[in-house]
Each structure stands twice: as C-alpha cells, then as structure tokens.
Amino acid sequence: MRILENIISDRGSxxxxxxxxxxxxxxxxxxxxxxxxAKKFAKxxxxxWAVLLGDVPLKNDDGESGAGMVILRMLEREGLRDHIVVVTRWYGGKHLGGDRFRHVQDAVRLYLDARTTEESGGKPV
Structure with missing residues (x-):
C-alpha cells in the first residue's frame, strides 16, 4: 500500500x-x-475509490458525487488494471464546487506519477 498524504490543500479541505x-x-x-x-482515514x-478488475469497473463515491468516475476514467486512460486508487478528502468547511474534481484528478495524477517513477528505478520518466 502506497499512501501520499497532505498532497493538496484548498479552503481548509x-x-x-x-x-x-x-x-x-x-x-x-x-x-x-x-x-x-489509521484513525485519520477512518474519520x-x-x-x-475506483479499480478496473480486468475490464470490469468498480467505483465508490463515498458521498463525493462523481469522484469515483473521475478516478475510473483516469485508470482507463492509463491502462492500469487490477490496482485500486483511493482519494481521501477531509472537508474543511467550505464548498469547493467544481474544484473538487480538479483536486481528485491532481491527486490521482500525483499517485500515478509516483508509481511510474518507482517502477523506473527512481528515475523520472
């Protein structure tokens, strides 16, 4: 399990x-x-989250309507199968509107980039 914490902060979220x-x-x-x-993730x-099991998509928005589909589409574009990606948000008290989807995309991109860098032996690709 790879976890990248505190990667994005916006209006308290x-x-x-x-x-x-x-x-x-x-x-x-x-x-x-x-x-x-980990208590902080439970709270x-x-x-x-989303995962492509072969060609079968699974996703769960966990109350963040539409966010699971954002993750799923990025996994499909990347061709990443049999690998779950979870974007965690701690709400900061102010609505983010459409920016929340950009933050989900940015979080997934950071994860995919870190994964690619690790697979290439730590060298940027």
Whole structure:
C-alpha cells in the first residue's frame, strides 16, 4: 500500500491518495479496511475509490458525487488494471464546487506519477 498524504490543500479541505494491487471486490474492501485502520482515514469525510478488475469497473463515491468516475476514467486512460486508487478528502468547511474534481484528478495524477517513477528505478520518466 502506497499512501501520499497532505498532497493538496484548498479552503481548509485536505487530500491524500493511496493505492495498491487489487484483483477482486473482496480485495478492494480489504484495502479500504486496512486504510481505515489509521484513525485519520477512518474519520475522513470521503474515501473515494475506483479499480478496473480486468475490464470490469468498480467505483465508490463515498458521498463525493462523481469522484469515483473521475478516478475510473483516469485508470482507463492509463491502462492500469487490477490496482485500486483511493482519494481521501477531509472537508474543511467550505464548498469547493467544481474544484473538487480538479483536486481528485491532481491527486490521482500525483499517485500515478509516483508509481511510474518507482517502477523506473527512481528515475523520472
């Protein structure tokens, strides 16, 4: 499990992104359960996630309407299968409007870039 914390902050809301291998719906549930063992993730306002199991899409908005689809589309474009990505948001008291989707995209991009860098032996690609 890779977790990138405190990656985005806007009007009091804070974001983190995490992910790891996932080959079934049961593994997705187990991943979320493991993530929420950390009290701060359990208390987060939203833990939005998506995974492509082969060609079968699974997603959950966790109250952040539409955010799961944003993650799913990015995974599809990247061709990343059998890997769950979770974007966590701690609500800061002010509505972000459409900016929340940009923040979800930015969080997923940071995760995918970190993953690519690690796979290339730490060298930027």
């Amino acid at each position: 804070r974001y983190a992104v995490s992910g790891g291998p996932c080959t079934s719906e049961e593994e997705a549930r187990a991943f979320l359960k493991d993530l929420k063992r 987060a306002t939203h833990n939005t």
